[in-house]
Amino acid sequence: MSGAVSAGFDRLRTLTPARVRLDAGAGPVPLGALLDFHEAHAAARDAIRARPDWDALAAALAPLATIRVQSRAVERSVYLRRPDLGRRLAEPVDLPHTGCPLVVVVGDGLSAPALAHAAPVIAALRAALPELDATPVILAEGARVALGDDIAERMGAAMCLMLIGERPGLSVSDSLGAYLTADPVPGTRDSARNCVSNIHRTGGLSPEAAAARIAWLIGAARRLGRTGVALKDESGTAPALGQA
Amino acid sequence: MPRYCAIAGGERFAFDSLARLLAAATPERSGDQLAGIAAQSATERVAARRALADLPLAEFLTEAVVPYEADEVTRLILDSHDRAAFAPFAAMTVGDFRDWLLSPAAHAKRLAAAAPGLTPEMVAAVSKIMRNQDLIRVARKVEVVTAFRNTIGKAGTLSTRLQPNHPADDVCGIAVSTLDGLLFGAGDAVIGINPASDNLANCAGLLAALDEMVTALAIPTQTCVLTHVTNALRLIEGGAPVDLIFQSVAGTEAANEGFGVSLSILAEAHAAGRSLGRGTVGDNLMYFETGQGAALSAEAHHGVDQQTLEARAYGVARAFRPLLVNTVVGFIGPEYLFDGKQIIRAGLEDHFCGKLLGLPMGVDVCYTNHVEADQDDMDVLMTLLTRAGVTFLITVPGADDVMLGYQSLAFEDIGYLREVTGLRPAPEFEMWLARTGLAQGAAALPDPEALGRRMGIVA
Missing domain, CATH: 2.30.170.30 (ethanolamine ammonia-lyase heavy chain domain like)
Known part of the structure; x- marks a missing residue:
């Protein structure tokens, strides 16, 4: 290819984050690109295996009180095979029955590095929702989204906000997701939750913007009396929908 | 007892x-x-x-794994069963059937004639007593040909879906990924986008952009925005240029309910698609995706194993004469297929069962980052599948789908497969590649930038 053509295609590359090559001299993948791919996959794999630094998170959340709990699937090999165990608390567990309007749970999910964004989200939420200060934040290890239902039911909470590490992709391995559930009880269907996803600082939703959207959803859920498909996110752009 | x-x-x-x-x-x-x-x-x-x-194979006609009364997929399977086509197998056991499939008596013509007489449960059952090499050996004897704007599935061909997804559905970004794929000769099965947003105006915009691109370059292929079938109906009503109608389907009525579909909705969409008459060389226009674990994920499995339910999803698909069907084999997660070994086995089973039931079966050779698998496992599966005669494979730039966050095959992988197998694209598409100067890669293309300009994307 001529230099001029390559330069034109270089500009095209900036139009998508996809790994386009635009150089179909069509040989095998160049070694540099192959190693870049391996590096991205390694980051994702390491993020999935990493253990969260709960002490650091508790310190970042202070002066809010925190309580640590575990699911029945703390071991990664069990967690990956048994989503059902990641939705249930390991006994014994001692959670205060507070009857609070909203409990915030931070779960590791599939990415411990994503939890770095949890404290900024909660800090921004506190400004909008002062009642949060009265309820401890629950730090849950080995958590699936629905573990929040078990936690909220035991605490008598009217609503649960689960902040959880999302499955790492090759481009971002520290993305946090937020799931809001009204009247949470074990067995709640995912269609009864609202989700704000893609919370991270590399081209995603910033923790502050995410908190604004979550606060809007909490207010709308309280007016509507429920969360899920009946509650449409009209706070901004539509959330991304994946392949069925 | x-x-x-x-x-x-x-x-x-x-x-x-x-x-x-x-x-x-x-x-x-x-x-x-x-x-x-x-x-x-x-x-x-x-x-x-x-x-x-x-x-006895006949047991599957009297013993339903999901009750007839409770499930419209079971009713579809049993009510549409062709007894005449089944007659040559009526006295066989599952073991006899395995032996017959591996024998020279089971050639392309007889296998095609047998398909309407076989139920999904029969083909799932026989696959369970077959080794990987058996699944390859039998599947490669089956020829399933479908057509819309080109002819898919002929012996000696391997087609590709070009999947130019973009995290924000940016039309220019999608065009760049599409150009990248065309430079590698991908896209004869379909140029198909998974939209980041199912918003109807967004989908209509993507469809219009794809249609303009394919029309301007006179590419003999079809396009698709993979949104819910009810959205496709609305898009057709609104006059959008819909070539293929997509839907994820599963093997039980309850699991399909979880997808928000029923057989009657699928029939309605099929009829709406056909009314547009957009196919030039054929009228197969449905595109289905499936995947082992979908029914369990929806808590709708009735105690039936995921591979048998997957075959029942093909029973749903074949009622609508699809152009394309593919399993998303490694996408659904480690709780269903744990590692590379399980993904490879499932990919071969799905392809075998789909082909035996008469479907144009493709595979998304893929994995997510929480599965114990990597690109080496994908190399093994894609190489085996091409030996098995897979109809089409899914390809994305650099094997990295930046919208769905998983890894599929790269455009370069198809270059590898064509080199080691000699398989070629759909004939009409291959002629277009030659006319456009892409037949030997961009080296033969006098002015690649002009191609980009015609797609409206030169910076």
């Missing part, structure tokens, strides 16, 4: 239903273990296979 039993390792094992027998005979996989229906030991699995091998 248990209905099915056999001895293995000196021990007698009993199975009290056909569903339990099928589940116990299935190669080990995490989804059946999660559902609590997998064999309890390797020896029990062998006993189940012995019992299955002795089972």
Whole structure:
């Protein structure tokens, strides 16, 4: 290819984050690109295996009180095979029955590095929702989204906000997701939750913007009396929908 | 009194239903273990296979794994069963059927004639007593040809879906990925986008952009925005240029309900698509995706193993004469298929079952980052599948889908497969590549930038 053509295609590359090559001299993948791919996959794999630094998170959340709990699937090999165990608390567990309007749970999910964004989200939420200060934040290890239902039911909470590490992709391995559930009880269907996803600082939703959207959803859920498909996110752009 | 039993390792094992027998005979996989229906030991699995091998094929016509009264997929399978096509197999056991499939008597013509007489449960059952090489050996004998704007599935061809997804559905970004794929000769099965947003105006915009691109360059292929079938109906009503109608489907009525579809909705969409008459060389226009574990994920599995339910999803698909069907085999997660070994096995099973039922079967050779698999496993599966005669494979730039966050095959992988197998694209598309100067890659293309300009994307 001529230099001029390559330069034109270089500009095209900036139009998508996809790994386009635009150089179909069509040989095998160049070694540099192959190693870049391996590096991205390694980051994702390491993020999935990493253990969260709960002490650091508790310190970042202070002066809010925190309580640590575990699911029945703390071991990664069990967690990956048994989503059902990641939705249930390991006994014994001692959670205060507070009857609070909203409990915030931070779960590791599939990415411990994503939890770095949890404290900024909660800090921004506190400004909008002062009642949060009265309820401890629950730090849950080995958590699936629905573990929040078990936690909220035991605490008598009217609503649960689960902040959880999302499955790492090759481009971002520290993305946090937020799931809001009204009247949470074990067995709640995912269609009864609202989700704000893609919370991270590399081209995603910033923790502050995410908190604004979550606060809007909490207010709308309280007016509507429920969360899920009946509650449409009209706070901004539509959330991304994946392949069925 | 248990209905099915056999001895293995000196021990007698009993199975009290056909569903339990099928589940116990299935190669080990995490989804059946999660559902609590997998064999309890390797020896029990062998006993189940012995019992299955002795089972008359006709048993599947009287014993439904999901009740007839409760499930429209079961009703579809049994009510549309072709007894005349089944006649040559009516006296066979599952084991006899396996032997016949591997024999020279089972050639392309006879296999095609047999398809309407075979139920999904029959082909799932026989796959459970076949090795990987058996699945390849039989599937490659089946020829399923479909057509819309080109002809898919002829012997000696391998087609590709070009999947130019973009995290924000940016039309220019999608065009750049599409150009990248065309430079590698990908896209004859379909240029198909998974939209980041199912918003109707967004989907209509993407469809219009794809249609302009394909029309301006006169590419003999079809396009698709993979949104819900009810959205496709609305888009057709609104006059959008809909070539293929997409839907994810599963093997039980309840699981399909979880997808928000029923057989009647699919029939309505099929009719709406056909009314547009956009195909030039054929009128196959449905595009279905499936994947083992979908029914369990929707808590709609009725105690049936995920591979048998996957084959039942093909029973749904074949009622609508699709242009394309593919399993998203490694996408659904480690709780269903744990590692590369399970993904490879499932990919070969899905392809075999789909082909035997008469479907134009493709595979998304893929994995997510929480599965114990990597690109080496994908190399193995794609190489085996091309030997098995897979209809099409999915390709994305650099194997990295930046919208869905998983890894599929790269455009370069198709170059590798064409080199080691000699397989070629669909004939009409191959002629277009030659006309455009892409037949030997961009080296033969006098002015690649002009191609980009015609797609409206030169910066």
